[in-house]
Amino acid sequence: MTRGKTFNKLREKERQLRREIILDAAECVFASTPFSQVSMRRIAKEAGISAASIYTYFPDQESLFLESYLRRTKDIVAILKKISDEHGAGLLEKMTLAYISYITKQDVYSTMVAHFMLYSNLNMESVEKLNSIEQAVLDCFETAIIKSKVIGNTRLFAHALFASLNGIFITFHNYPGRKGEDVLRHMKRLALIMCNLFVPVDNHHP
Amino acid sequence: MTRGKTFNKLREKERQLRREIILDAAECVFASTPFSQVSMRRIAKEAGISAASIYTYFPDQESLFLESYLRRTKDIVAILKKISDEHGAGLLEKMTLAYISYITKQDVYSTMVAHFMLYSNLNMESVEKLNSIEQAVLDCFETAIIKSKVIGNTRLFAHALFASLNGIFITFHNYPGRKGEDVLRHMKRLALIMCNLFVPVDNHHP
DNA sequence: TGTACATCAGTGAACGCGCGTTCACTGATGTAC
DNA sequence: TGTACATCAGTGAACGCGCGTTCACTGATGTAC
8 A cells, every 4th residue: 555655645745735825825915905805715816716625725714814824923933043043242133123024024924913812712722822833932032132141030031022022013013104114214223222121232242 | 143052062062972972882892892893783782872873973983993092092191191290210110000001901902003003094184193192102101211311312212112012912911821910910020121121220219 | 832844863774795604516536447 | 448436626606694884764852933
């Protein structure tokens, strides 16, 4: 039955690829449409399939959304992890700016944060998944904080910094009157202020 | 026509009162229902009138939501303003905790922040209203920061602190596993960390 | 005081819409002999 | 190689639902004479 198993593996692989295509489409729609207009039909259209087909790969809308969000967050974690593995001064600044850049570039991310905040009808398993990925992000920030020789409850500091950066984004990314570049500059400026409060400039050049 | 005018004034006053009742109902529904389930019909039911009646007082749903949000925010501004008029050490701490307490108690507020973030199809006039009330909040924080003898770009600091507090709330108010009291304690702890980063303890007891 | 008319808040029913999801069915591909 | 059957991704159409909003109408109240 080796041949049979190989066939099955291939089939499973194809299935995974098709899932990815749907997830790609979902992100694309999330990124280009106001959240209220994101629907199974739109995502299906973007993926070039019928809405009914989505249900071959995801049990329901919530699962699709969650998985899409998790994939994005894993992306962030990978980026932050890489930075936290580095050494030298300005590590936390670098991470902070990377985080702000990412969530600005990928509107999907913040839209989904807000979504899961507003419609938290998630089952326990989903909540667990969300929690563990959030812990992973926090781990990265904490590592950077520790490496910056900050003294105190570093986990709490990581919480505070992480929350602050989210807040900066949410509060100002729709700042009326200004647009694009300006908003990003403002957010980065605020982010650096936060960052430097945690790691006084003294520590950067000891 | 004095009598006529008086009648008209009374009628106008009654009209305002009826508007208030609808706004009260809206807030009540916002506070007790997941956002996705907030609808004109529910608000009407809460107010004890028919859904159609709402349109006698508000042109459409968005106006109702916005006005509801503005009323809440004016409430916050009043509270913060009162605090910022005080003197003495720990002013900023006091304000910070008051803000966190308020937005925790009134889930309406944060839900709406997220709403206006997600569905920003507002017309210019609405955006203007949102902006000016946000400036009023920022004014309060800046005043407190100045009174705490912080040196630097106090406006930017106000931005950063305000955004951070919003972020703390949004990031942790659904913190899985913990509930109610614990979450509030955690948020307040983080808020105080933020606060003390801006106003080092030295400044509190000079 | 009585009567005819005007005003206007309030209503139930309906309109049109888009949604998430289901289902009977198609059609391509793989399997068995 | 050819044939009958099994599997399964994919589909269009439909279901049932709740939404925001509109509208013709009611009924209470105020106004004019």
